[in-house]
Amino acid sequence: MSGPDRIPPGAVPALELRGLGKRFHLRSGGILRRRVTELRAVADVDLVLPRGGILGLVGESGSGKSTTGLMALRLLEPSEGQILIEGTDVTALGHAALKPWRRRVQVVFQDSYSALDPMFTLAQVVAEPLRIHGIGDGASRHRAALDWLERVGLHRSYGSRYAHELSGGQRQRVAIARALILEPAVLIADEPTSALDVSVKAQIINLLQDLQAEMDLSILFISHDLSVVRSLCDRVAVMFSGRIVEEAPTEAIFTSARHPYTRALLDAIPVLDPRQRRRRTFRDRAEIARDVPVLRRGEVTGPVPEGAGPRLMPIGPDHRVAAVLEGEAA
Amino acid sequence: MTAEPNVAPAAAVLAKPAKRQRGPLWFAWRRFLANRAAVVGGSVLGIITLMAIFAPWITPAGPTAQAFLTDALAFPSAQHWMGVDDLGRDFFTRIVYGARVSLTIGFSAALFSVVIGIPLGAAAGFFGGRTDWVIMRVIEIFSVVPPLLAAMLLGALTGGGFWMIVAIAALFGWVQVCLLVRAQIKAFKEKEFVRAAQALGASPAYVIRVHLIPNSVSPIIIGFVLAIPLAMMLEASLSFLGVGVPPPTPSWGQMINNGMNFMYFYWHLAVFPTVALAVTVLATSLFGDGLRDALDPTMKAR
Numbered sequence: 001m002s003g004p005d006r007i008p009p010g011a012v013p014a015l016e017l018r019g020l021g022k023r024f025h026l027r028s029g030g031i032l033r034r035r036v037t038e039l040r041a042v043a044d045v046d047l048v049l050p051r052g053g054i055l056g057l058v059g060e061s062g063s064g065k066s067t068t069g070l071m072a073l074r075l076l077e078p079s080e081g082q083i084l085i086e087g088t089d090v091t092a093l094g095h096a097a098l099k100p101w102r103r104r105v106q107v108v109f110q111d112s113y114s115a116l117d118p119m120f121t122l123a124q125v126v127a128e129p130l131r132i133h134g135i136g137d138g139a140s141r142h143r144a145a146l147d148w149l150e151r152v153g154l155h156r157s158y159g160s161r162y163a164h165e166l167s168g169g170q171r172q173r174v175a176i177a178r179a180l181i182l183e184p185a186v187l188i189a190d191e192p193t194s195a196l197d198v199s200v201k202a203q204i205i206n207l208l209q210d211l212q213a214e215m216d217l218s219i220l221f222i223s224h225d226l227s228v229v230r231s232l233c234d235r236v237a238v239m240f241s242g243r244i245v246e247e248a249p250t251e252a253i254f255t256s257a258r259h260p261y262t263r264a265l266l267d268a269i270p271v272l273d274p275r276q277r278r279r280r281t282f283r284d285r286a287e288i289a290r291d292v293p294v295l296r297r298g299e300v301t302g303p304v305p306e307g308a309g310p311r312l313m314p315i316g317p318d319h320r321v322a323a324v325l326e327g328e329a330a
Numbered sequence: 331m332t333a334e335p336n337v338a339p340a341a342a343v344l345a346k347p348a349k350r351q352r353g354p355l356w357f358a359w360r361r362f363l364a365n366r367a368a369v370v371g372g373s374v375l376g377i378i379t380l381m382a383i384f385a386p387w388i389t390p391a392g393p394t395a396q397a398f399l400t401d402a403l404a405f406p407s408a409q410h411w412m413g414v415d416d417l418g419r420d421f422f423t424r425i426v427y428g429a430r431v432s433l434t435i436g437f438s439a440a441l442f443s444v445v446i447g448i449p450l451g452a453a454a455g456f457f458g459g460r461t462d463w464v465i466m467r468v469i470e471i472f473s474v475v476p477p478l479l480a481a482m483l484l485g486a487l488t489g490g491g492f493w494m495i496v497a498i499a500a501l502f503g504w505v506q507v508c509l510l511v512r513a514q515i516k517a518f519k520e521k522e523f524v525r526a527a528q529a530l531g532a533s534p535a536y537v538i539r540v541h542l543i544p545n546s547v548s549p550i551i552i553g554f555v556l557a558i559p560l561a562m563m564l565e566a567s568l569s570f571l572g573v574g575v576p577p578p579t580p581s582w583g584q585m586i587n588n589g590m591n592f593m594y595f596y597w598h599l600a601v602f603p604t605v606a607l608a609v610t611v612l613a614t615s616l617f618g619d620g621l622r623d624a625l626d627p628t629m630k631a632r
Contacts, residue, residue, distance in 0.1 A: 109526070114522045132536065
């Protein structure tokens with residue numbers, strides 16, 4: 001058997017994306033539905049999520065970060081590239097072969113309201129993963145679900161309630177319980193806090209941090225909120241127009257960002273102190289896209305990747321930026 | 331990265347449940363009660379159904395018993411509330427037993443409509459693409475053929491009969507149910523709880539059965555109730571034309587046809603079955619419309 005349970009934990013990353021890309025074909029209306037144009041939503045995404053690590057994936061709406069998350073979950077078929085869960089390539093696995101691997105990667109979505117079936121009680125919601133994977137009987141699943149409700153900070157009596165009776169933060173706790181009840185290796189959190197109030201947001205972040213430490217969980221945290229990313233993640237990858245333009249340890253992103261898009265994102269963080277409030281300049285996307293960073297040879301700390309045009313170059317410990325070398329055409 | 335030790339673990343704050351809130355069904359019930367026409371329609375339908383069920387206890391003779399031959403064609407009176415027909419049968423009895431036929435055909439046809447409509451609507455809505463295309467074209471064929479014409483043809487070919495009429499009515503009734511279910515499933519299949527189940531490895535059959543169909547109860551109930559009056563009208567029309575329920579089983583359509591022969595003098599033989607049919611169909615339609623508005627406020631009458 002080559003199930004996920006047989007893989008020894010070790011240096012193998014929990015989740016790895018290699019050259020992942022997604023193209024959508026836009027078709028004309030009418031009967032013929034000719035292929036008119038092709039949209040590259042995501043291209044050449046290489047990401048490594050180590051065991052126990054929290055990787056932030058940031059970028060504006062439409063930058064392809066959610067598409068990347070859906071592909072990593074195999075909810076959306078990638079057009080190119082590979083998805084490796086704990087070292088095993090699952091890109092081409094069919095429904096049945098994929099099912100044991102699905103246990104290893106779970107998801108929490110942004111909209112906690114539509115994430116919970118309105119016809120289910122919360123105990124049923126949380127127990128559903130056990131039901132789909134045929135673990136235990138009805139009674140033991142129900143007990144496990146109530147235990148997990150407690151673990152995410154909800155009273156056991158919530159088990160008989162329905163989603164519409166809860167606040168956004170409570171619903172998000174239920175969604176987290178459902179995602180973690182199978183004890184996955186990887187949690188993909190797709191903007192789990194962006195629909196929440198600031199105080200509730202902090203509680204959910206604390207909960208994720210606690211559970212991550214208890215379970216040695218790896219989290220791919222997709223967000224556009226850099227302040228949340230800074231408090232939670234140990235690495236950050238920045239996406240712009242479907243590509244990763246900069247990747248570095250969190251502090252390096254905040255102190256020595258090289259890519260103009262990363263800087264624009266950092267600039268957009270609201271500053272509370274009015275005396276420190278900068279005059280913000282908003283640059284449009286086309287302008288940022290033209291402004292490719294140019295590196296001197298001495299700045300590149302590792303081997304320069306082959307090819308032409310902007311590509312991810314190492315410029316510091318664990319720090320990569322999409323750039324060209326001096327003298328190259330952008 | 332680990333949690334800082336001085337931060338209280340979020341899980342320690344056990345949130346106590348708040349006061350129980352009203353469920354969506356409670357609000358639907360309130361909306362239904364506010365619709366006076368629907369409440370009246372539902373009550374009338376309820377009374378007619380009860381009369382049909384308890385027919386032997388409220389009528390003086392059997393529906394086919396020619397117990398009053400000497401009083402044949404008598405006008406309404408205290409003994410015979412709706413008179414006596416040309417063959418000496420108490421007409422009130424015939425009307426009440428006619429409700430049995432009408433309601434049974436209405437409910438059975440609606441049930442079969444739902445049984446055909448749910449799987450087809452679910453498949454069309456969930457899989458989309460080619461499946462959807464084929465099912466939608468079939469629906470278009472059914473919606474361009476006038477049901478009565480097709481039913482007459484089928485009825486004449488098969489010689490009518492109770493279950494034949496149920497089958498014909500279901501054949502045209504499932505279209506509405508299918509469209510309603512399809513629309514609901516199309517809207518719900520993109521919801522994140524469906525995505526979450528798929529991320530867990532749930533099969534399409536599981537997702538449809540466990541998540542999508544239970545979330546389609548409202549359109550299914552609506553489709554069921556709205557299919558009833560259509561089937562009742564179809565049965566009455568076919569029986570009126572003589573290709574429906576064969577005599578002596580009492581059927582309103584058949585009775586209207588017979589009453590036409592005496593219409594200019596013994597008016598009661600045509601008027602009572604017509605009124606009974608009109609009242610029942612109207613009550614069911616009003617009840618169905620009210621249910622639709624109550625269960626799904628976003629879906630207004632077309």
